[in-house]
Amino acid sequence: MRVATWNVNSIKQRVDNAVAWLKEREPDIACFQETKCVDEAFPREPFEALGYNVKVHGQKTFNGVAVLSKLPFDETTPRLPGGDSDDHARFLEAAVSTKSGALRIACLYLPNGNPPNTDKYPYKLKWMDRLIGYARERLELEEPLILAGDFNVIPGPADARVPEAWTGDALYLPPTREKFRALVNLGFTDAVRAASDDAGLYTFWDYQAGAWQKNNGIRIDHMLMSPQAADRLVASGIDKHVRAWAKPSDHVPVWVDLDIDV
């Protein structure tokens, strides 16, 4: 079983790249973020033609998440609990059945939070509190669960080429990193860090200022595994080469292989 996540930065602009990547990496389940279109406008057909069931939760202009699954969905639930006034399309949970039981995937697009001196930053922190609440509840099920998506969090200095440049940024401020640690410390395993302590593992390179050419990247897209998922972790990786394709997203895919028969 292979599960992946990718912030595509507009699914309409990324159909060709997304299809090419799905053919190459062949995930059983793929989570997309920043689809940036309403549900009726989501280009489902190219993905259904590859054998995926497609569930979308989008909105006009911004945000938007989607889950593609070769396994049929048992259940899909949009919206992170606890945000009555939150109308951002940032969260879509999916449950599927494997030969060894249920597998649950939360596809999430955590708020950026910049600039920090505006109400965007408290919105980010509150969203993280809600995510922690959701995760705590789901862990009680003692099932394989993966939180997959664009967390907009640089966990530590090894996760940025130039960490000093991020000290005042919402992605790296101490409260952001503290809440991410609190989430992980509920019992999750960061799939990429479980495989490597290497510096230079990034998932985002800005379009500006030649960031890609200088390898001025950050690691902000993560896959957090519940104990029952981490126990079955075989491999993980970052598809960095996708950033060099024509018409790239500024993010690249992250994937995990689990010892779970589909």
Added chain:
DNA sequence: ATGGCCAATATGATTGGA
């Protein structure tokens, strides 16, 4: 972390992203 970008919007300027 800005010189340099990209995407969406009834669009030729503004907003959001990270």
